[in-house]
Amino acid sequence: MDIRALSAxxxxxxxxxxxxxxxxxxxxxxxxxxKASFESFTQTLQASEQASVQAMTGQGDxxxxxxxxxxxxxxxxxxxxxxxxxxxxxxxxxxxPV
Amino acid sequence: MSEFAKSLxxxxxxxxxxxxxxxxxxxxxxxxxxxxYRRKTIPFEAVRDLSNDTEMVKAGRVRLxxxxxxxxxxxxxxxxxxxxxxxxxxxDLMIEIxxxxxxxxxxxxxxxxxxxxxxxxSSLMDLLRR
Numbered sequence: 097m098d099i100r101a102l103s104a105x106x107x108x109x110x111x112x113x114x115x116x117x118x119x120x121x122x123x124x125x126x127x128x129x130x131k132a133s134f135e136s137f138t139q140t141l142q143a144s145e146q147a148s149v150q151a152m153t154g155q156g157d158x159x160x161x162x163x164x165x166x167x168x169x170x171x172x173x174x175x176x177x178x179x180x181x182x183x184x185x186x187x188x189x190x191x192x193p194v
Numbered sequence: 195m196s197e198f199a200k201s202l203x204x205x206x207x208x209x210x211x212x213x214x215x216x217x218x219x220x221x222x223x224x225x226x227x228x229x230x231y232r233r234k235t236i237p238f239e240a241v242r243d244l245s246n247d248t249e250m251v252k253a254g255r256v257r258l259x260x261x262x263x264x265x266x267x268x269x270x271x272x273x274x275x276x277x278x279x280x281x282x283x284x285x286d287l288m289i290e291i292x293x294x295x296x297x298x299x300x301x302x303x304x305x306x307x308x309x310x311x312x313x314x315x316s317s318l319m320d321l322l323r324r
Contacts, residue, residue, distance in 0.1 A: 159213070163206035166308070167199050170315050177322045 137171050144168040198315040200248050205308045207250035211238055212301040214253040219294045222285050229273050231283035232258040233290075259284055 147164035150156030218234045225231040237254040261284050269278035 157210065159206045159210045162308075163202055166202050166312055169312070170196075170198060170202075173316060173319050177319045181322055 137175055140168055140171045195246055198311050200246055201311045202308065203246075204248050204250050205304050205311065207241075207252065208304040209301060209308075211251045211253045212297050212304065216294060216297045216301075218256065219290050219297065223287065223290050223294075226283055226285040226287060226290075228283055230263065230281055231285065232260070232263070233283065233285045235259055 144164040144167065147156055147161045151158060151161040215236055215238075218236050222233045234256050235258075236256055239252050239254045241250045241252045242248075243250060263281040263284050265279045266282045267279050268274055271280045273280040
């Protein structure tokens, strides 16, 4: 019994630093992350445009075209859904009685 | 790259490999009556993409079937030897048709996977929509 209480006390002591404030810690900027995801979104769009142009001029492989378009569809759908969610949240804020 | 995007690209590589296989089958069938033609076979190889941690499939180098060419008796043929025989191709149409059908089935299976991936990703996004 004694031993258990002791080990619990040392366990709490070991876990304590986890809740401490770390002054050197810097949160990754929201803006940076958003920028990176927008850039990758633009890259996907550009890749699909390139694949489309190549397929239309008869140089590209139709499989590449279909794959690129499906990936663009996925990316656009994600972006639109996220944007709708953000706009909705913003409107919710505007409706807040002050 | 999300898992959906990865599985889309893996499936696209399989579709491409099956299309290549079908092309070689059609080359074999078109040259079934060409004297001296050896049927082409292609092995499939797994290609590991380390950057995405995916394993794609690729059609490898063409190999020629080294089995015996068919001997046909036709003394009037310009390539006929002293005994009146000439060597035709070693293409067996039955094998080629079966191979083509197998390529088609495999292509269909991969198309289904493509479709399923799209459906799964769009139903995931439907969760956020109201």
